[in-house]
Amino acid sequence: xxxxxxxxxxxxxxxxxxxxxxxxxxxxxxxxxxxxxxxxxxxxxxxxxxxxxxxxxxxxxxxxxxxxxxxxxxxxxxxxxxxxxxxxxxxxxxxxxxxxxxxxxxxxxxxxxxxxxxxxxxxxxxxxxxxxxxxxxxxxxxxxxxxxxxxxxxxxxxxxxxxxxxxxxxxxxxxxxxxxxxxxxxxxxxxxxxxxxxxxxxxxxxxxxxxxxxxxxxxxxxxxxxxxxxxxxxxxxxxxxxxxxxxxxxxxxxxxxxxxxxxxxxxxxxxxxxxxxxxxxxxxxxxxxxxxxxxxxxxxxxxxxxxxxxxxxxxxxxxx
Amino acid sequence: xxxxxxxxxxxxxxxxxxxxxxxxxxxxxxxxxxxxxxxxxxxxxxxxxxxxxxxxxxxxxxxxxxxxxxxxxxxxxxxxxxxxxxxxxxxxxxxxxxxxxxxxxxxxxxxxxxxxxxxxxxxxxxxxxxxxxxxxxxxxxxxxxxxxxxxxxxxxxxxxxxxxxxxxxxxxxxxxxxxxxxxxxxxxxxxxxxxxxxxxxxxxxxxxxxxxxxxxxxxxxxxxxxxxxxxxxxxxxxxxxxxxxxxxxxxxxxxxxxxxxxxxxxxxxxxxxxxxxxxxxxxxxxxxxxxxxxxxxxxxxxxxxxxxxxxxxxxxxxxxxxxxxxxxxxxxxxxxxxxxxxxxxxxxxxxxxxxxxxxxxxxxxxxxxxxxxxxxxxxxxxxxxxxxxxxxxxxxxxxxxxxxxxxxxxxxxxxxxxxxxxxxxxxxxxxxxxxxxxxxxxxxxxxxxxxxxxxxxxxxxxxxxxxxxxxxxxxxxxxxxxxxxxxxxxxxxxxxxxxxxxxxx
Numbered sequence: 154x155x156x157x158x159x160x161x162x163x164x165x166x167x168x169x170x171x172x173x174x175x176x177x178x179x180x181x182x183x184x185x186x187x188x189x190x191x192x193x194x195x196x197x198x199x200x201x202x203x204x205x206x207x208x209x210x211x212x213x214x215x216x217x218x219x220x221x222x223x224x225x226x227x228x229x230x231x232x233x234x235x236x237x238x239x240x241x242x243x244x245x246x247x248x249x250x251x252x253x254x255x256x257x258x259x260x261x262x263x264x265x266x267x268x269x270x271x272x273x274x275x276x277x278x279x280x281x282x283x284x285x286x287x288x289x290x291x292x293x294x295x296x297x298x299x300x301x302x303x304x305x306x307x308x309x310x311x312x313x314x315x316x317x318x319x320x321x322x323x324x325x326x327x328x329x330x331x332x333x334x335x336x337x338x339x340x341x342x343x344x345x346x347x348x349x350x351x352x353x354x355x356x357x358x359x360x361x362x363x364x365x366x367x368x369x370x371x372x373x374x375x376x377x378x379x380x381x382x383x384x385x386x387x388x389x390x391x392x393x394x395x396x397x398x399x400x401x402x403x404x405x406x407x408x409x410x411x412x413x414x415x416x417x418x419x420x421x422x423x424x425x426x427x428x429x430x431x432x433x434x435x436x437x438x439x440x441x442x443x444x445x446x447x448x449x450x451x452x453x454x455x456x457x458x459x460x461x462x463x464x465x466x467x468x469x470x471x472x473x
Numbered sequence: 474x475x476x477x478x479x480x481x482x483x484x485x486x487x488x489x490x491x492x493x494x495x496x497x498x499x500x501x502x503x504x505x506x507x508x509x510x511x512x513x514x515x516x517x518x519x520x521x522x523x524x525x526x527x528x529x530x531x532x533x534x535x536x537x538x539x540x541x542x543x544x545x546x547x548x549x550x551x552x553x554x555x556x557x558x559x560x561x562x563x564x565x566x567x568x569x570x571x572x573x574x575x576x577x578x579x580x581x582x583x584x585x586x587x588x589x590x591x592x593x594x595x596x597x598x599x600x601x602x603x604x605x606x607x608x609x610x611x612x613x614x615x616x617x618x619x620x621x622x623x624x625x626x627x628x629x630x631x632x633x634x635x636x637x638x639x640x641x642x643x644x645x646x647x648x649x650x651x652x653x654x655x656x657x658x659x660x661x662x663x664x665x666x667x668x669x670x671x672x673x674x675x676x677x678x679x680x681x682x683x684x685x686x687x688x689x690x691x692x693x694x695x696x697x698x699x700x701x702x703x704x705x706x707x708x709x710x711x712x713x714x715x716x717x718x719x720x721x722x723x724x725x726x727x728x729x730x731x732x733x734x735x736x737x738x739x740x741x742x743x744x745x746x747x748x749x750x751x752x753x754x755x756x757x758x759x760x761x762x763x764x765x766x767x768x769x770x771x772x773x774x775x776x777x778x779x780x781x782x783x784x785x786x787x788x789x790x791x792x793x794x795x796x797x798x799x800x801x802x803x804x805x806x807x808x809x810x811x812x813x814x815x816x817x818x819x820x821x822x823x824x825x826x827x828x829x830x831x832x833x834x835x836x837x838x839x840x841x842x843x844x845x846x847x848x849x850x851x852x853x854x855x856x857x858x859x860x861x862x863x864x865x866x867x868x869x870x871x872x873x874x875x876x877x878x879x880x881x882x883x884x885x886x887x888x889x890x891x892x893x894x895x896x897x898x899x900x901x902x903x904x905x906x907x908x909x910x911x912x913x914x915x916x917x918x919x920x921x922x923x924x925x926x927x928x929x930x931x932x933x934x935x936x937x938x939x940x941x942x943x944x945x946x947x948x949x950x951x952x953x954x955x956x957x958x959x960x961x962x963x964x965x966x967x968x969x970x971x972x973x974x975x976x977x978x
Contacts, residue, residue, distance in 0.1 A: 203573060203735075222735070226579045237570030241497040253489035254578040282500075298574070 154179040154214060154306060154337040155200060161208035162195050162361075169195050171361040172209065177339060177354060182332045184352035185341040186461060192361040193341045194234065197310050200339070201231040214305045214337075230304035232295050234311040234341075240284035244275060244294050247283055248301065255302045265301060273297040273327065289320025296327065307331065308339045313347060325351055349457040357464055364464045369457075376460050379404060382433055385411075385421045385449035386440070393422050396443045397436060402427045419448070489580075490588025491595075494562075498596045511554070512603045515546045519607050523614070536614030541691060543608060544625045547601035551633030552661050555597040559640020560657035562589040563733065564647045582733035586641060586726065594637045601629060621694045628693055631718060636661050638725040645732025679709065708762040716758040720751050 155177035162170040170192045177183045187193045198204040199211055202222035211218045214228040239247060248266045257265050270276050273293045278286060286294065292312060299307060309328075313321045321344070329351050332338055342348050348355065349369070356366035365372060386393055390408050397406045409421040426432055433452065440447055498504050522542050526535040563586075566572040575585060611617050640657035647653035669690045676692025679685060685695040693710070700706050727743035734740045931937070931944050 201577065203576070223579055226577050229577075231577055233570070233573060235570065236574065237566075239493065239497065239569075239571060241500045242493060246493070246496060250489050250493045251574070251578060253486060253492075254575060254580045256579065259486050302578075 154181070155183070155339055156212045157196070157200070157209065158211070159209035160196065160199060160206045160211060162192070162199065162204070163207045169361050170206070173358065173361065173363055174209075175356055175363060175366060177337060179337055180332075180335050181353045182328065182338045182340065182351055184348035184355045184457075185339060185358065186343075186345065186348065186355060186457070187341075187358035188465065191358045193358060194310060195361075196358070197231075197233075197308055197339070197341060201229065201233075201308055202226055203231075227302065228305045230299035230302070230307045232299045232307070232309045232312055234314065236295055238283055238291055238295065241282065243280055243282055244286065245279040247294060248297060251298045252301045257301060265303075269297040269300045272300065272330070287320075289316050289323070292316060292320065292324060293327070296324075300331075304336070306337045306339065310341050311343065312340070313342060313344055321347065345457040345461055355457065355460075357461060359465045365460075372460050376463055377456065379425050379427050380429070380433070381453035381456075382424050382426070382436075383409060383421060383449070383451040383453065384424060384436075384440070384447060385419055385451075387418050387446040387448060388420060390420045390422065392443070392445055393420060393440070396439055396445065397422070397424060400426070400432075400436065400439070402432055403436070423453075488584060488588040488591065490575075490585055491592045494589065494592030495595060498592070504596065507554075508599055508603060511550050511600045515543070515550065515600075515604050516607050518546060519543050519610065523610055532614045533616030536611050536616030539614060540608075540611050540617045540622070540625070543604070543611075544629050544691070547604065548629045548632045550600050551597050551629060552636040552665055553658070554600060555593065555633045555636030556640040556657040556661040557654050558593045558596060559590070559637040560644045560647075560653040561650045562593055562641045563644040563729070564650045564653040565644075567648050568650055576735065582730055583726075586645065586729045586733060590634075590638050590641050590726070590729075593641065594634055597633050597637060598630060601626070601633075618698075620698060624694045624697055625691065628691070632665075635664070635721060635725070638722055638729070639664065642725040642728035642732070645729040675709070704762075708758075712758050712762060716754050720747075720754055723747055723750065 155175065157173050157175040160170050160173040161168065173192065173196055175196075185193055185196070195204065199206050200213055200218060202218050202225050205219060213225045216224045216228065218225045239250070242250065245266070248269070249262065252262045252266055270279065273296055275290065275293050275297055278290055278294070283291070283294065296309075296312070299309075312328075313324055316324065325347055328338060328340065332351065332353075340348065340352065352369060354366070354368050355372060357364050365376070367375070384393065394406050397403050403424060403426045405423075405425040407423045407425075409423050411419050411421050424436065426436070430452075433450070437447065437450060519539055519542055523535060523539045526538050530538070563572070566575065608622065611622070636657075639660055640653075643656045643660060644653040647656065672690040672692070676685070676689065676696070679696055679700065680692055683696070683699050685692055685699050693714075697710055700710065724747050727747040730743040731740045734742075931941060
């Protein structure tokens, strides 16, 4: 659905992208991650037809962004980072304005607006001036505007930045819903834990180069093989360690610090093991047989933060 | 969409920018305060002047003074507010980071700019409209009739429109509102000063000759009723204002469009189009005004001929500049165009430019035929049309053939061709010992003007075999040129289809 091949972008003597290549399948939610200055926004602006790459090619929904930018725009919804917004009109007028500008037919305009308002749950804001909306409400309004022409692909640049936790969670649920509707979502964010929750695919960029890309499961298998679980029990670490180490598929058992408010007798360990969830069931059963009082079993989900730290060097972009 | 639906579209679905901007402006308390203050200031000045004048002058003179003061003040207020609001129209969108969202809607830049200009103009025009009750004082004093008020209103609104469009033009090139406002005000100041000076000097001449009641830049108000219908009326009061106002507005709009085009697009294109139109319209206006400048039929004919010849040469050159505007803004698009079967038959230029260029030729033909036609209109029009078509094909063919060369070399080649053929005319004349200039020019020139002259002479003297020979030779030259050009283009098109290479430049 989105393809980049060897994208190079130079600004003067400075090369910002060094041959970026990506392939985002239809219907996926793609998390685009990278440190500041890595080239995320530059790549996104090329995909959104707002910049021409110096070299390489890119396609959105099968359409070449360089040759047919107008056609790409009909299939694309783009929500930029820190997007501006008209303040002296109401939310309803704002949507009507963009629907008209995007060429939504007069006859169907009201229905289209009603649909996106319902989807983004901003019906109660329709009569309010945009200047009176909170940051989270504005983000929802921007997302509603992005959806007016029913795009196949959504490109969202840092949509959750500066939002409070509640607004973030609501926005995340909305993205998940859009993903279920079959939209391809290309999402850049700094908040890796949130991306891990909703993304099916991830690409990591650093210093203008894609350092790794693929499905979450692929990345996990390639970069952090095996499964991890955190076990909490009442009793000493040694008792847990002794039982767990009897299994050959357990690779490591490491103690984890407990929270300050937890009682002293609570012990927490991180277990790295090979296999699947049946193995985890075996471990739990063995601990129960050994009369160890388990109080929590927390399988670790794909740790995007750890993967990010593993594949990036943290080097800053250099000036020419 | 049918032409009728297209016409009804602005009413069924008005320009969204216009609607949104007007809503925004009317909800801004500062705007309403500024509007009230402007009307109050204008009214106070007018009332004060009326009160002080009524003691010293008769009623008619007082009425005229109030009239001039009102429209002078309204024009000034529109120029200042129009420039400031126009200057913030696009730059404010850039500053607020909202322009990209507009661009991504697919709305064409001309529609965006038009919406901006119309909304700012509507907001600006509210100042004189709100102050209209003050004008009722003119009714009390007399000295000015309704026609003059209508003309003065149109004149004032036109000044305001200029300020708005020029302001928006500057705004489209500026990333910051303050720089745009400064630039637009500077432009408005210089434009108002020189425009008023130009109008005053133009009005002075007419004022002396026709005893106009009003002088200075407002002479127009009187001129339309005082000058009798004739060549001068048509030239000074219809053609000249129409062409100059139209070109100025088009120029400002083209400036704005150039600033709104996207990266990779040829930003000089709107200005190239304007340049072509400006030169052609200017020369056309001069051709139309030849009766005013030349007193005798003989000099009138020379003026008309020179203006037409200059028009032809300039159109030829600018037409070439036009067709060199590439179809594609990047090599990939050019290659795709060339690889389509239709691409082999159409020139590698912007399709809109191509159609527009043909339209300009047709318009030129209509103007020339209307000015010079004394014989068979159809024959003259056909001669003109064939001449330009051959020339156009020549330009496109040469361009297509020079695809491997940068546009600069192709342009130099075309200039060389024009100079060479011009020299060839005189060479042939010298060789054949022909002393009739018209006949010489008709033989081998690239310009269809001379073919036109030949056809006209031939029609007037059908018994003269020499003219038949001239027409035949001229037709031969054009036929050759056309065939050669088509050959060049076809060869080039085939080559492009085979190797998929694209024009450069």
